């Protein structure tokens with residue numbers, strides 16, 4: 001009986017998938033725009049191509065420096081050890097195709113409480129060789145390192161060498177999962193089945 005009470009007391013949801021939802025993920029809010037996002041350099045919404053709704057984000061290089069970047073981001077409070085996964089749909093168009101070294105990226109930046117950058121993860125998305133006018137989904141995922149207070153999801157174009165073309169982005173998502181040592185069967189919930197697995201592991205010894 002004592003064991004059962006212990007197990008019931010431990011019942012809880014381990015995964016935090018509801019935490020960290022992206023605001024305005026399809027760029028449709030307020031008649032199309034970046035509500036909920038922060039932007040940098042050449043960032044616009046337009047109706048030339050959209051995966052869902054009417055609008056998508058459009059980024060192109062500023063042609064003023066090498067490795068110019070333009071894009072948009074959102075910040076989410078977090079703690080070290082939390083796993084974050086970002087996804088976004090990317091495209092380029094026949095009307096303004098990516099040229100040469102220009103690429104789309106989806107990044108996670110890990111930042112301290114004072115806002116300084118600790119490190120970042122990056123996934124290359126569309127390139128000059130990607131199919132035109134075709135949406136494809138890309139993912140970036142990782143675990144927040146020590147000192148992380150903020151996980152920043154960034155979608156952007158990188159323009160290394162003054163070349164033309166635009167990156168389009170739609171339907172962005174970002175979710176977190178707290179890694180939980182009591183979730184023995186890794187189903188995202190701590191319940192009696194985890195306790196049984198623990199007992200079985202304990203009984204079998206090492």
Ligand SMILES: [Ca+2]
Nearest residue numbers: 026052053055
């Ligand atoms: Ca949209």
